[in-house]
Amino acid sequence: MGRTQEQRRAETRAQLLQAAADLFARKGFHATSAEAVATAADRTTGALYDHFGGKEGLLVALLELWVEQTVVDLTASLEDESDLDGRLAELWGGIVRSDRGGGDAWLLLEFELWLHAARDPLLGEVGAQRFSVMRAGLAGGLERWADELGFALPAPSDDLATQVIGLLLGLAFQHRLEPAVVPQAAVVDGLHRILGLATATSDT
Numbered sequence: 001m002g003r004t005q006e007q008r009r010a011e012t013r014a015q016l017l018q019a020a021a022d023l024f025a026r027k028g029f030h031a032t033s034a035e036a037v038a039t040a041a042d043r044t045t046g047a048l049y050d051h052f053g054g055k056e057g058l059l060v061a062l063l064e065l066w067v068e069q070t071v072v073d074l075t076a077s078l079e080d081e082s083d084l085d086g087r088l089a090e091l092w093g094g095i096v097r098s099d100r101g102g103g104d105a106w107l108l109l110e111f112e113l114w115l116h117a118a119r120d121p122l123l124g125e126v127g128a129q130r131f132s133v134m135r136a137g138l139a140g141g142l143e144r145w146a147d148e149l150g151f152a153l154p155a156p157s158d159d160l161a162t163q164v165i166g167l168l169l170g171l172a173f174q175h176r177l178e179p180a181v182v183p184q185a186a187v188v189d190g191l192h193r194i195l196g197l198a199t200a201t202s203d204t
Helices: 006-027 034-042 045-052 055-078 084-094 105-121 119-151 158-178 186-196
Strands: none
Touching: 006 034, 006 045, 006 055, 006 105, 034 045, 034 055, 034 186, 045 055, 055 105, 055 186, 084 119, 084 158, 105 119, 105 158, 119 158, 158 186
């Protein structure tokens, strides 16, 4: 059976987003033209403008997609972990794992999106909303973990979520250049410290 117009539009949108994510990550936003994205997606430039209005619209759509995908990925991976260290390791894995395709291209895209959002007011609003969603989801998760696993949070969950995200992203910057300097065990220890829990090298 032939595809409906809605299905064809959805497929075109998905292919343009995938092509943009790959090119923006590898070459950077400013070095990638709308024409290059359309060609990589095997679509016309007119289709790109029809769906997104241009490169900036593509970037906004990618930011919104990352919000949704981050929540979905972390929720799925954390459901399989019953202990705190396993869950903390999955938080880190959600940032540095390379099973999303293209090796660590997604991490490069994350940096590219952040840089552009920091310079553009419209994209900055979208990026800030993305972090707000991440903080809220993580804060709720920390509260549930504390109740389930029997430990007290040392500060309001919103503050801790902000600190956890800051630690994870800061370490990801270092890991991108020197993976051996940032092993998973060190990341989990750092998260323990933020949560006021004992680490592998400390009893307090």
